[in-house]
Amino acid sequence: MGAFTLYIVATVTFMLMHSVPGDPLRQEKAVSDVVRNNLQVRYGLDKPIFEQYTMYMKNMFIHGDFGISFKQQNRTVNAIIAEHFGPSAILGVLALFGALIVGVGLGIIAALKRNGLQDGFAMMIAVLGVSIPSFVLAYFLQHIFALWLGILPVGGWGGIESAILPAMSLGMIVMASMARLMRSSMLEVVQQDYIKTAKAKGLSRFKIVTKHQIRNALLPVMIYFGPLFAAITTGSFVIESIFGIPGLGQFFVHAVNELDYTVIMGLTVFYAGFSITMILINDLVLAVIDPRIRFSSH
Amino acid sequence: MREINPPAELFVQLPVKRHAVEIISRPSVSYWQDAWQRLRQNKVAIVAGSYIFFLTLAALILPEVIHYQYDEQEIWNAHQTPSLSGETAKVVGENHLQFEPKIIEITNEPEGIAGSFDPPVSSPHNLRLVGDPLTVGVVVTWDKMEGAQGYRVHRSRSADTLGLPLEDVSANQLNFFDASALESSANYFYFVTAFNSFGDGPSTKALEVRPIRALTLQDALKINPEAKIGETITTNAHIFGTDYLGRDLLARIMVGARISLFIGFGAPLIYVLVGIIYGSISGYFGGLIDDFMMRITDIVATVPELLVVILLQVVMGSGVVTLLIALVAVAWARSARQIRGEVLRLREMEFVQAALVLGTPFRKIVFRHLLPNVMSTVLVVLTLAVPSAIFTEAFLSFIGLGISPPMASWGTVTKDGAQVFLTYPHELLIPSIMICLTMLAFNLFGDGLRDALDPKLRGVS
Numbered sequence: 198m199g200a201f202t203l204y205i206v207a208t209v210t211f212m213l214m215h216s217v218p219g220d221p222l223r224q225e226k227a228v229s230d231v232v233r234n235n236l237q238v239r240y241g242l243d244k245p246i247f248e249q250y251t252m253y254m255k256n257m258f259i260h261g262d263f264g265i266s267f268k269q270q271n272r273t274v275n276a277i278i279a280e281h282f283g284p285s286a287i288l289g290v291l292a293l294f295g296a297l298i299v300g301v302g303l304g305i306i307a308a309l310k311r312n313g314l315q316d317g318f319a320m321m322i323a324v325l326g327v328s329i330p331s332f333v334l335a336y337f338l339q340h341i342f343a344l345w346l347g348i349l350p351v352g353g354w355g356g357i358e359s360a361i362l363p364a365m366s367l368g369m370i371v372m373a374s375m376a377r378l379m380r381s382s383m384l385e386v387v388q389q390d391y392i393k394t395a396k397a398k399g400l401s402r403f404k405i406v407t408k409h410q411i412r413n414a415l416l417p418v419m420i421y422f423g424p425l426f427a428a429i430t431t432g433s434f435v436i437e438s439i440f441g442i443p444g445l446g447q448f449f450v451h452a453v454n455e456l457d458y459t460v461i462m463g464l465t466v467f468y469a470g471f472s473i474t475m476i477l478i479n480d481l482v483l484a485v486i487d488p489r490i491r492f493s494s495h
Numbered sequence: 496m497r498e499i500n501p502p503a504e505l506f507v508q509l510p511v512k513r514h515a516v517e518i519i520s521r522p523s524v525s526y527w528q529d530a531w532q533r534l535r536q537n538k539v540a541i542v543a544g545s546y547i548f549f550l551t552l553a554a555l556i557l558p559e560v561i562h563y564q565y566d567e568q569e570i571w572n573a574h575q576t577p578s579l580s581g582e583t584a585k586v587v588g589e590n591h592l593q594f595e596p597k598i599i600e601i602t603n604e605p606e607g608i609a610g611s612f613d614p615p616v617s618s619p620h621n622l623r624l625v626g627d628p629l630t631v632g633v634v635v636t637w638d639k640m641e642g643a644q645g646y647r648v649h650r651s652r653s654a655d656t657l658g659l660p661l662e663d664v665s666a667n668q669l670n671f672f673d674a675s676a677l678e679s680s681a682n683y684f685y686f687v688t689a690f691n692s693f694g695d696g697p698s699t700k701a702l703e704v705r706p707i708r709a710l711t712l713q714d715a716l717k718i719n720p721e722a723k724i725g726e727t728i729t730t731n732a733h734i735f736g737t738d739y740l741g742r743d744l745l746a747r748i749m750v751g752a753r754i755s756l757f758i759g760f761g762a763p764l765i766y767v768l769v770g771i772i773y774g775s776i777s778g779y780f781g782g783l784i785d786d787f788m789m790r791i792t793d794i795v796a797t798v799p800e801l802l803v804v805i806l807l808q809v810v811m812g813s814g815v816v817t818l819l820i821a822l823v824a825v826a827w828a829r830s831a832r833q834i835r836g837e838v839l840r841l842r843e844m845e846f847v848q849a850a851l852v853l854g855t856p857f858r859k860i861v862f863r864h865l866l867p868n869v870m871s872t873v874l875v876v877l878t879l880a881v882p883s884a885i886f887t888e889a890f891l892s893f894i895g896l897g898i899s900p901p902m903a904s905w906g907t908v909t910k911d912g913a914q915v916f917l918t919y920p921h922e923l924l925i926p927s928i929m930i931c932l933t934m935l936a937f938n939l940f941g942d943g944l945r946d947a948l949d950p951k952l953r954g955v956s
Contacts, residue, residue, distance in 0.1 A: 205794045213803070324942075328935035330886050332893055333927040336913055344917075435894055450894065 206469045207257065207462065211250055214461055253462065263463030268455050274463035277448055282467075284354055285437070285444035291360055292368035293422075300372040301418060304379025305411060311384065319376060326373025332435045335366035339439065352441035363440045375418055382414040389413070416486065422479055530871075533947040540943020543936040550933060554752035561743070562731050565750040566901035569714070569741035572730070574919045577744075581730040582679060584708035585627060597636060597670040615642055615689040615696030622687050622699045625670060629709035630677050635685050635702060636670035643689035643696075648673070651684045654701040658684070679708040736921050738911050744922065747903035748929055754815055754904040755933070758888045762822040763830075763880035767873055769823070770830030775865060777831070778838030789835070792828035800825045800887075804896050813899045818891065822884055830876055837872045841865055871948035878941035882934040889930055905930050 237243040241252065256262045263274035300323075307319035342362055343351040350359045386392065387410060395405045434446030445464065452460035524532070534540055558565065617640070625634040635648070648671045651658025664671055677683060684701040708730065710718075719728045735744035777788040804821040811817045841847060842865070850860050885905075891897035892906025900907065905926055912923035 202790070202793055209794065324935065324938055325931075327938055328882070329931050330889055330927075330934070332890065332913075333909065333923075333930065336916060336923060336927075340916065435890065438894075 202473060203466060203470055204254075204258070207254065207466050208250075210462060210465045211253070214456070214458060215246060217456060253459075257462070257466065263466070264459035266452075266457055266460050268452070268457045268460070274459050277460065278445065278463065278467055281443055281445045281448060284442050285446065288360055288363055288367065288437075288442065288444065291364040293371060295364055296368035296372035296375060297422070300375030301379045301415070303372075303376040304418075305383060305414075307376065307380045308383030308387070308414075309406065316380075320380070323373040323376040323380075326369050326376070329369065331366050331370060332439065334369055335363070335436055335439045338362045338366055352439070354442050359440075359442075363436050363442060366436050366439075375421075378418050378421070379414060382417045383410060386410050386414045416483070419479070419483055419486065530947045534943055537943040537946065539939050540947070543939035543943065546932070546936040547940060550752060550936075551756055554749055554756055557749040558746060558753070561746050561749070563733075563743035563746045565746040565903050566742065569717075569737065572733075572737055572741040574739060574915065574922070575733050575737040575741070576680070576919070577734060577736040577921055577925070578732055581732045582708055583727050584679075584710045584730050585629060585727050586724050587629065587631065587709045587711065598667055614694035615640070615691055617689075618697045618699045619643070619646060619687050619689050620699075622685065622702045624702070624704065628704045628706045630679050630706045631674070631709040633673045633677065633683070633685070633704055633706060634670060635673070635687070637687050637699070639669055640689050642691060644691040645689075646671075647688045647690055647695065649686040649688070649698070651686070651701075652681070654684050654703065657686050657688075657698055663690075677706040679706055681705070735925050736919075738908070738922055739915060742901075742903075744908070744925060747908050748905070748926055751903045751905045751908055751926070752929070752933075754898060754902070755885045755888055755930075757815060758819055758822065759881045759885040759937075762819050762826065762884045763877050765819070766823045766827040767830050767834075767877050767880065769827040770832075770834050770876075771866070771869070771873060773827070773831040774834030774836075775838045775861060775869070778835035779842060779861065779865070781839070781842075785835070789832070792831055795825070795828040804891060808896070813897075815898065818888060818897055822887055826880070826884075830880065833876055834869060834873065837869050838865055841868050874948060875941060875945045878937060878944050881941075882937040885930070885934060885937070 234243070241249060244252070253264065256264060261275075263278070266272045266274055266277065269277070303319040303322065307316040307323075310316050339351060339362060342349045349362055350356075353359050391413075392405060392409055395409050400408075434450045436442075437444040437446045448460060449464045449468075451457070452464065619637040619640045621638045623636060625636050628634075637646070640646075643666050645663050645665050646668075647663050648661045649657040649659065650661050650673060661673060661675075662671065671687075673685075683704045683706065685704060686698040686701060688698045689696045707727075710728070710730075718730055733743050733745065735748060737743055738747065773788065773792075777785045800821075803824050804818070807817050807821045807824070811820070847860065847864055850864055855863075888897060888904060889906035889909065892904045893910045895910075897906055898904040908926040909923060909930065912919075912921075912926055916923045
C-alpha cells in the first residue's frame with residue numbers, strides 16, 4: 198500500500214512539475230541553440246514526455262537512482278540526499294525528543310496540579326508556544342542567546358551547541374501542542390474506572406500516576422508522534438536558512454524555484470517515502486504499546 | 496395546648512391541574528444558548544474574541560482613513576522609529592548643496608613663527624554653525640588662527656570623543672560643509688583642530704548639532720500642497736515607524752491584516768466545507784468507498800505544499816487568491832479525515848441506528864442527525880485552523896513564495912524587518928507581535944469555544 202501511495206505521489210509530482218512552463222535549462226545568459234540542444238539530449242529532455250516518465254520511474258523504483266541534478270553540475274540527487282539529510286535528521290530528532298520530554302512533562306505537571314499555579318503556568322507556556330511562529334522565535338532566540346548573552350553560536354553547523362537554538366525554534370510548537378494534548382489526555386484517563394479500581398486496591402498515588410495514568414495518557418500523544426517526526430525531520434527550510442544549516446530544506450526550495458526536475462522528484466519521493474515509513478513504524482509501535490489496537494483489528 | 500378546630504368550610508379543594516406537572520418552570524435552554532452562556536462566562540475567550548473583532552474592524556477601516564498608502568514611499572524617511580507626532584522639516588531648493596568656501600588672504604605665512612617646532616598650542620576660536628543644520632548638510636565655520644597650516648574637522652556622536660576626522664581644509668579656508676546624510680532625531684558633535692607640520696593642536700569645545708529634516712520641494716508638496724522653498728512644514732506621524740523604503744508600517748500592517756485575515760478566515764472556511772462533504776460521504780458509506788477516498792487524502796497529504804504553491808503561482812500568477820487556493824488544495828485532506836472520524840463515530844451511535852431502522856431517508860439522516868452533531872467539531876476545527884492558515888501565509892510570504900511586493904502581508908513585513916533587526920528592532924518587533932497576538936487570540940478563542948461546545952464539560956468549572 199505504501200509503495201502504491203509513493204508511486205501515485207511520484208506520478209502526480211511529475212505531472213505537476215512538467216506542467217509548469219519553462220525547463221531547468223533556462224538561464225539568465227542566453228545560450229545558443231546548439232548548446233541548448235546538446236544539453237537537452239544529455240538530460241533526455243528531447244524525448245517525449247511519456248518516455249521521460251517511464252525512464253525516470255524505472256530508474257527510481259527499480260534501481261533506486263534519482264538521477265543527476267540539472268543545476269548542480271554532475272551531482273547526483275542520491276548524493277545530495279546522502280550528504281544533507283544528516284543535519285536535518287539530527288535537528289529533527291533533537292527538536293522532537295526535546296519537545297516530547299518537555300511537553301509531556303509540562304502536561305503531566307499541569308494535569309496533576311489541575312487549576313493550580315503550575316497548571317496555569319504550564320498552559321500559559323503551551324498557548325504561547327503555539328502562537329509564536331517558528332521563524333519569529335528563531336530570530337529572537339538567535340538574538341537573545343547568541344548576540345546578547347553570547348552563550349550559543351549564531352549559526353552554522355558543527356557540534357551539539359550549534360543545534361540547540363534551531364532545535365528549540367523547531368520544537369517549540371510541537372512541545373506546546375504535546376503539553377496541551379498530554380494534559381487533556383491525563384484528565385480524561387483520571388476519570389476511567391481502572392483508576393478507581395487502582396485507588397480501591399489501595400495503591401500508592403505515585404504508582405497510580407506512573408503505572409496507570411501516565412502510561413495510558415501517553416497513547417493519544419504517541420499517535421501524533423510519527424507524522425510529526427516525518428514533518429520535522431524533512432526539514433524546516435526557514436529555520437535551516439536562518440541558522441545557516443546545510444540541511445535538505447534549502448535544496449528543495451531552490452530546486453522548486455529553478456525547476457530542477459530530478460531534485461524535485463527525488464526529494465518529494467524521499468520525503469513521501471520517509472513520511473510513509475514513519476507513519477507505518479508509528480502504527481506498529483502503537484500496536485505494541487496498546488493492546489486494544491491489536492484486538493480491534495482482528 | 497389550645498385545640499384548633501378550623502371550620503370545614505375554610506378548606507376549598509383546588510382543581511386538579513393535570514397539565515401543571517408537565518410544565519417546565521424555567522425556560523428551556525437550547526444547546527447553542529447553553530454554549531453561548533458558557534462562552535460568555537469565559538473571560539479569556541471573550542477578550543480574545545473582542546480582539547479578533549476589533550482587529551478585523553481595524554483592518555477594514557484603518558487603511559482607508561490613515562494618512563498613508565501601504566505602498567507610498569518616503570525614501571528620505573526610511574527606518575523611522577515609531578512616534579506619535581511628526582517632525583518639523585525645512586523645505587530646501589535644488590541649490591542647497593551649493594556651498595561657498597570662505598577663503599581668506601593669508602598674509603604672514605606659517606613659517607613666520609620661527610624657532611617653534613611644536614604643534615599649535617591652542618584651538619581655533621568661535622566654532623559655530625552657518626545657517627540651519629540640515630539632514631542633507633551642515634556648515635560650520637570658525638575664526639582664523641595664527642600659525643595653523645590647516646584645520647581638521649571631526650564629527651562624532653558623543654561630546655567626549657573626537658570621532659573620525661571628516662576632512663582637512665587648508666589654512667585659507669575657514670568653513671566646512673559636511674554633506675553626509677545625517678539623521679534628524681540624533682545629536683552630532685563637531686570639533687575642529689588646527690594643525691601644522693608638527694602635528695595637531697587641541698580641539699575646540701564640542702559644537703552640538705541637531706540636524707533639521709530637509710525636504711526637497713517635490714517631497715514636501717506630497718505632504719503639504721502649499722509648501723514653498725525656505726518654509727518649514729510639519730511631517731506626518733508614523734505611529735509604528737517606517738520600513739526600509741520609508742513606507743508607513745501601520746498602513747502596511749493593517750493592509751497585511753486584511754490579507755492575513757482574508758486567508759485566515761477564507762481558506763479554513765472553504766476547506767472545512769470540502770472536508771465536511773468529503774468526510775461525511777467517506778465516513779457514512781464506509782467500506783471500499785471509504786478506503787478509496789482515504790487513500791486519495793493520503794496522497795494529497797504527501798504532495799509537498801511548496802510544490803503546489805509554486806505551481807499555482809506559475810499558472811495563476813502570484814496573489815492572495817492563488818495563496819488561498821493553494822492552502823485549500825493542501826489542507827482539505829486533513830480536515831476531511833477529522834470529519835470522517837467524527838461521522839464514523841456518530842454513525843454507530845444509537846440514535847442514527849434508530850433513524851435507520853425507522854426508515855429515515857439518507858438525506859434526512861445526514862442533515863438532521865449527522866451534520867448538527869458534527870457541527871461542534873467543525874467549529875473547533877475551524878477556529879483552530881484559522882491561526883494555522885495565518886501562520887502558513889506568513890511562512891510562505893516570509894520565504895518569498897506568497898504575496899509579491901509592493902503588496903504587504905504580515906509575512907513580508909516580518910521578513911523586511913528581520914533583515915534590519917539589529918539596527919531598527921521595531922521593524923521586526925511590531926509585525927511579530929501582531930502575528931503572535933493574533934494567533935494567541937485565535938487559539939484562546941478556539942479553546943474557549945471548544946470548552947463551551949463540549950456538553951461533557953457542562954457544570955464543570
